[in-house]
Amino acid sequence: MDNLNIHSTASLYKAFEPDTARRIAQRLEIHYTPIHASWLNIAEIEIGILSKQCLSQSIPSCYLLISNLVKYR
Template identity: 65%
Template sequence: GDNKKVDSEYVRKGTCSIFAFVEPLGGRHHTSVREHRTAVDWAEEIKYMVDEMYPEAEKIILVMDNLNTHKPSSLYKAFNPEEARRIIKKLEIHYTPSTAAG
Protein backbone atom coordinates (compact mmCIF):
# COMPACT_ATOMS: atom_id res chain seq x y z
CA GLY A 1 0.00 0.00 0.00
CA ASP A 2 2.87 2.47 0.49
CA ASN A 3 4.34 4.36 -2.46
CA LYS A 4 7.95 3.49 -3.22
CA LYS A 5 10.26 6.28 -2.02
CA VAL A 6 13.40 7.00 -4.02
CA ASP A 7 16.09 9.38 -2.84
CA SER A 8 18.23 10.58 -5.71
CA GLU A 9 21.63 11.62 -4.45
CA TYR A 10 23.79 14.17 -6.21
CA VAL A 11 27.32 12.91 -6.80
CA ARG A 12 29.83 15.56 -7.70
CA LYS A 13 32.16 14.49 -10.50
CA GLY A 14 34.42 17.55 -10.38
CA THR A 15 34.26 21.27 -11.04
CA CYS A 16 35.33 23.78 -13.65
CA SER A 17 35.09 27.50 -14.24
CA ILE A 18 33.39 29.10 -17.19
CA PHE A 19 34.52 32.55 -18.27
CA ALA A 20 32.08 34.44 -20.48
CA PHE A 21 32.37 37.78 -22.25
CA VAL A 22 29.07 39.06 -23.62
CA GLU A 23 28.48 42.17 -25.68
CA PRO A 24 24.68 42.16 -26.17
CA LEU A 25 24.39 45.26 -28.35
CA GLY A 26 27.25 44.15 -30.59
CA GLY A 27 26.03 40.57 -30.79
CA ARG A 28 29.40 39.19 -29.72
CA HIS A 29 30.25 36.65 -27.08
CA HIS A 30 33.13 34.42 -26.00
CA THR A 31 33.20 31.57 -23.51
CA SER A 32 36.03 29.42 -22.28
CA VAL A 33 36.24 26.62 -19.77
CA ARG A 34 39.12 26.32 -17.34
CA GLU A 35 39.93 23.85 -14.63
CA HIS A 36 40.26 26.60 -12.00
CA ARG A 37 39.25 30.19 -11.26
CA THR A 38 42.57 31.68 -10.18
CA ALA A 39 43.86 35.21 -10.53
CA VAL A 40 46.13 34.04 -13.35
CA ASP A 41 43.22 32.35 -15.16
CA TRP A 42 41.25 35.60 -15.00
CA ALA A 43 44.25 37.65 -16.14
CA GLU A 44 44.86 35.40 -19.15
CA GLU A 45 41.19 35.67 -20.17
CA ILE A 46 41.28 39.46 -19.87
CA LYS A 47 44.44 39.61 -21.99
CA TYR A 48 42.69 37.48 -24.63
CA MET A 49 39.72 39.86 -24.61
CA VAL A 50 41.95 42.95 -24.92
CA ASP A 51 44.35 41.58 -27.54
CA GLU A 52 42.19 39.21 -29.58
CA MET A 53 38.59 40.35 -29.28
CA TYR A 54 39.08 44.14 -29.14
CA PRO A 55 42.63 44.93 -30.29
CA GLU A 56 41.64 48.30 -31.79
CA ALA A 57 39.58 49.48 -28.81
CA GLU A 58 40.84 52.47 -26.87
CA LYS A 59 38.70 51.62 -23.83
CA ILE A 60 36.84 48.43 -22.90
CA ILE A 61 34.07 48.76 -20.34
CA LEU A 62 33.77 45.67 -18.15
CA VAL A 63 30.78 44.97 -15.94
CA MET A 64 31.56 41.93 -13.84
CA ASP A 65 31.05 40.17 -10.57
CA ASN A 66 33.11 41.26 -7.60
CA LEU A 67 35.22 38.16 -6.97
CA ASN A 68 38.56 38.26 -5.22
CA THR A 69 40.40 37.25 -8.41
CA HIS A 70 38.64 39.80 -10.64
CA LYS A 71 40.97 42.67 -9.82
CA PRO A 72 43.55 44.61 -11.83
CA SER A 73 46.19 43.37 -9.40
CA SER A 74 45.65 39.87 -10.80
CA LEU A 75 47.25 41.02 -14.04
CA TYR A 76 50.50 41.60 -12.16
CA LYS A 77 50.44 37.99 -10.97
CA ALA A 78 50.33 36.77 -14.55
CA PHE A 79 52.38 39.31 -16.50
CA ASN A 80 55.33 41.63 -16.10
CA PRO A 81 54.50 45.15 -14.84
CA GLU A 82 54.66 46.80 -18.28
CA GLU A 83 52.27 44.25 -19.80
CA ALA A 84 49.89 44.45 -16.84
CA ARG A 85 49.79 48.27 -17.08
CA ARG A 86 49.20 48.12 -20.84
CA ILE A 87 46.15 45.91 -20.32
CA ILE A 88 44.81 47.91 -17.35
CA LYS A 89 44.97 51.16 -19.33
CA LYS A 90 42.44 49.72 -21.79
CA LEU A 91 39.94 48.77 -19.08
CA GLU A 92 37.15 50.62 -17.32
CA ILE A 93 35.90 48.23 -14.63
CA HIS A 94 32.47 48.33 -12.98
CA TYR A 95 31.54 45.68 -10.42
CA THR A 96 28.03 44.36 -9.88
CA PRO A 97 26.59 45.14 -6.44
CA SER A 98 27.24 42.70 -3.62
CA THR A 99 24.31 40.47 -2.72
CA ALA A 100 25.41 40.18 0.91
CA ALA A 101 22.57 40.94 3.29
CA GLY A 102 23.18 43.87 5.62
Protein backbone atom coordinates (compact mmCIF):
# COMPACT_ATOMS: atom_id res chain seq x y z
CA MET A 1 0.00 0.00 0.00
CA ASP A 2 1.02 3.54 -0.40
CA ASN A 3 1.28 5.76 2.65
CA LEU A 4 -2.07 7.46 2.24
CA ASN A 5 -3.57 8.30 5.62
CA ILE A 6 -6.77 6.30 5.00
CA HIS A 7 -4.79 3.08 4.60
CA SER A 8 -4.88 2.00 8.21
CA THR A 9 -6.94 -0.25 10.39
CA ALA A 10 -8.58 2.84 11.91
CA SER A 11 -10.41 3.41 8.62
CA LEU A 12 -12.01 -0.04 9.02
CA TYR A 13 -13.61 1.09 12.25
CA LYS A 14 -15.08 4.10 10.43
CA ALA A 15 -16.57 1.91 7.71
CA PHE A 16 -17.75 -1.15 9.68
CA GLU A 17 -19.21 -2.10 13.02
CA PRO A 18 -16.46 -2.68 15.64
CA ASP A 19 -16.77 -6.48 15.65
CA THR A 20 -16.59 -6.69 11.87
CA ALA A 21 -13.72 -4.19 11.69
CA ARG A 22 -11.73 -6.14 14.29
CA ARG A 23 -12.29 -9.41 12.42
CA ILE A 24 -11.10 -7.87 9.14
CA ALA A 25 -8.13 -6.12 10.78
CA GLN A 26 -6.90 -9.37 12.32
CA ARG A 27 -6.75 -10.94 8.85
CA LEU A 28 -4.74 -8.08 7.32
CA GLU A 29 -0.99 -7.73 7.20
CA ILE A 30 -0.26 -4.27 5.86
CA HIS A 31 3.01 -3.56 4.08
CA TYR A 32 3.60 0.03 3.08
CA THR A 33 5.75 1.07 0.14
CA PRO A 34 8.76 3.19 1.02
CA ILE A 35 8.20 6.91 0.64
CA HIS A 36 11.21 7.10 -1.67
CA ALA A 37 9.87 4.38 -4.01
CA SER A 38 10.32 6.00 -7.41
CA TRP A 39 8.97 2.89 -9.19
CA LEU A 40 5.52 3.75 -7.89
CA ASN A 41 5.47 7.02 -9.82
CA ILE A 42 6.61 5.21 -12.97
CA ALA A 43 3.84 2.63 -12.58
CA GLU A 44 1.20 5.34 -12.06
CA ILE A 45 2.41 7.21 -15.17
CA GLU A 46 2.28 4.02 -17.25
CA ILE A 47 -1.24 3.20 -16.06
CA GLY A 48 -2.33 6.74 -16.95
CA ILE A 49 -0.89 6.44 -20.46
CA LEU A 50 -2.52 3.06 -21.01
CA SER A 51 -5.89 4.27 -19.80
CA LYS A 52 -5.80 7.28 -22.14
CA GLN A 53 -4.58 5.36 -25.17
CA CYS A 54 -6.28 2.00 -24.78
CA LEU A 55 -9.08 1.94 -22.28
CA SER A 56 -10.87 4.98 -23.65
CA GLN A 57 -11.52 3.21 -26.95
CA SER A 58 -14.53 1.00 -27.22
CA ILE A 59 -14.63 -2.30 -29.06
CA PRO A 60 -17.70 -2.46 -31.29
CA SER A 61 -18.31 -6.22 -31.01
CA CYS A 62 -17.17 -9.39 -29.29
CA TYR A 63 -16.44 -10.90 -32.71
CA LEU A 64 -13.94 -8.13 -33.51
CA LEU A 65 -12.26 -8.55 -30.12
CA ILE A 66 -11.86 -12.31 -30.50
CA SER A 67 -10.64 -12.06 -34.11
CA ASN A 68 -7.99 -9.52 -33.08
CA LEU A 69 -6.88 -11.69 -30.15
CA VAL A 70 -6.46 -14.69 -32.44
CA LYS A 71 -4.62 -12.62 -35.06
CA TYR A 72 -2.01 -11.29 -32.61
CA ARG A 73 -1.22 -14.54 -30.80
